[in-house]
Amino acid sequence: MKTPRTVSLSTPFEEHITNPPFASYPRPQLVRDSYFCLNGQWDFSILSSRGEEELGKILVPYPPESRLSGIGRQIGRGHREVMIYRRTFTLPVGFRKGDGRILLHFGAVDQSAAVFLNGHLMATPTGGYLPFEVDVTDYLMDSENELRVDAYDPLDTDLPYGKQTRKRGGMWYTPVSGIWQTVWLECVPKNYIRSLRITPTLEGVTIDVEGGEDEKVLILRGGEGRAEQIFTGEGEHITLTLENPHLWTPEDPYLYHFTLQSGEDTVRSYFALRTVGIAQVDGHATMTLNGKPYLFHGLLDQGYFPDGIFLPATEEGFRNDILQMKACGFNMLRKHIKIEPEVFYYLCDKLGMVVFQDMVNSGKYHFLVDTALPTIGIRRAFSHRVSERRRKHFFACAEGMMDRLYNHPSVCYYTIFNEGWGQFDADEVYERLKAKDPTRIYDATSGWFKKQKSDVESDHVYFKKVKLTPVEGRPMVLSEFGGYSCKIAGHAFNLDKTYGYRYFDDPQAFEDALVALYEDEIIPHIRKGLSAAVLTQVSDVEDETNGLLTYDRALLKVDADRMQRLAAELHRVFDKANPME
DSSP: OOOOOBOOOOOGGGGGOOSSSSOSOSOTTSBOSOOEEOOEEEEEEEEETTEEEEEEEEEETSOTTSTTTTOOOOSSSSSOOEEEEEEEEOOOTTOSOTTOEEEEEESOEESEEEEEETTEEEEOOBOSSSOEEEEOGGGOOSSOEEEEEEEEOOOOTTSOOTTBOSSOBTTBBOOOOEEOSOEEEEEEOSSOEEEEEEEEOSSEEEEEEEESOSEEEEEEOOOTTOOOEEEEEESSEEEEEOSSOOBOOSSSOOOEEEEEEETTEEEEEEEOBOOEEEEEETTEEEEEETTEEOOEEEEEEOOOBTTTBTSOSSTHHHHHHHHHHHHTTOOEEEEOSOOOOHHHHHHHHHHTOEEEEEOOOOSOOOIIIIIIHHHTTOOOOOOOOOOHHHHHHHHHHHHHHHHHHTTOTTEEEEEEEETTTTOOOHHHHHHHHHHHOTTSEEEEEEBSOOOSOOSSEEEEEOSSOOOOOOBTTBOEEEEEEEOEEEOOTTSOSBSSOOBOSEEESSHHHHHHHHHHHIIIIIHHHHHTTEEEEEEEOSBOBTTBOOOSBOTTSOOBOSOHHHHHHHHHHHHHHHHHHSOOO
16 A cells, blocks of 8 residues: 655744743743753663664654654654653752752653653653653752653553554644653742642632742732732732732733742742633523623644644744634634643733643544544444543543643633543543532533533534534533645645545635635524534644644635634624623
8 A cells, every 4th residue: 555645844933943942931820030941952862672772862842753853753663662861961050049959840751751860760750741840959960960861652542642643644643752841940949839729700819829938928010000019928828809800801811910929939920810601691501701601713723733743843833823813713722632831821821812621532542433423423322441540540631731721711611521532431520520620611521422411512513514402501512513624735744645524625715615614504503502613623734634724834724804704793693692681
């Protein structure tokens, strides 16, 4: 069988890669002045049954499968391959302060790793999508230090893996391995602020502080003519009630910035006043933003790039996707079974883009049972068998992600299971996660294989007309639809194969069909109570050519002004169908 021809695509962001790459402070919700970035050139080798093979330098944090990494090859095909990363570093002068502690951070390493500093084993994380840290103070030298990371990624399906597969094609993509987010050091006081948990209302906010000294001083920065405000308190909780509160929306993404001092530690952060909920309006359930009915007009966002795969070449890649979709009138992105670096969520907070965040699936996938039969309407109650190991790792990833994203106002909605992929005990999982964070809306089973418990009635519709059935007490959500394909010559990854659900050769015909889809099938459902709709998708991804953007982010296939006018009409119809008394 002939192998399809693929080409290497570049994005405009490659021209602006810094040295080291992704050098900006990686934790926007808890910022300290202490920061030493360890991204850049590392020595890289592969250890397998054939021995150790030196592959030269790898550019961290790009995964080795990516072209930007300098390696550009798959890991683990046919051999038990362990990636070995090595680099040396010397602490900057004055970085170590008094009896302070030095923490080593990794944004993410896929799937498991062993971290060594100067020959001492520091950490053995497993997972692939979440950050971890380790106190390395007692093992650091003032002279040169050697950091080594041994990473192993067998694509273990007991662990969350999303759309990664060894045999990419269609709706499954090139996998990544090893280090794929920022590596960095910081120096903290002996008793330091470990975390903030920020819970907003429409009048103020409660900030739960873990760590630090008992006495705390919070300085709320001025803005909009407001004077700087200083709040003092003791203990773990700080509650602020604000005069003339300025609420966060995608149209007006206002952020309150503050500094928190506790003993010798000082951190900077921000919050927004934003709530989401469900209300009964004019005989149907609808989702609300800040207590008012709100239409979530969004797109599926896979978060893949041709040059860095799991990462854009620079943070501008994330910014570009968000701003291009805002320019087309969209106010929401459904981040599809992938967890991004925190800068993505910060940009959504700052620029004004709601995030519907998916949990990352684990478990085996079966095309016939999970996708083909349900797509044509055969959707029997279904649940995959789950081992205790898979259950443990699923909750570790899901709950770890929820902790990490809790403070981000843009994150309004969680999807637990998508189209049955790895689905298990959906009602029990819904109850556990909803109890952990009741401030968000939960879609327990997006697409099909529905159980008893979910905040919304969530459907996927491809290949046929949209026809949704309301369920009492649950807002209607069309969580995937469209998937129309338009392949642009010179901007396509796969020259021979194309994946989509309806095919167009001309961008104008593609745009016309999308507008007709909204006018003929989405607007009538908005009149009947549709609360959110998620078009597939933001950009092309490898074989998939159903994005509004080409995979190389060079072209927008639709007219942004026309899409803006369409969005305005959707909101007009929604507002009429959801009158506020």
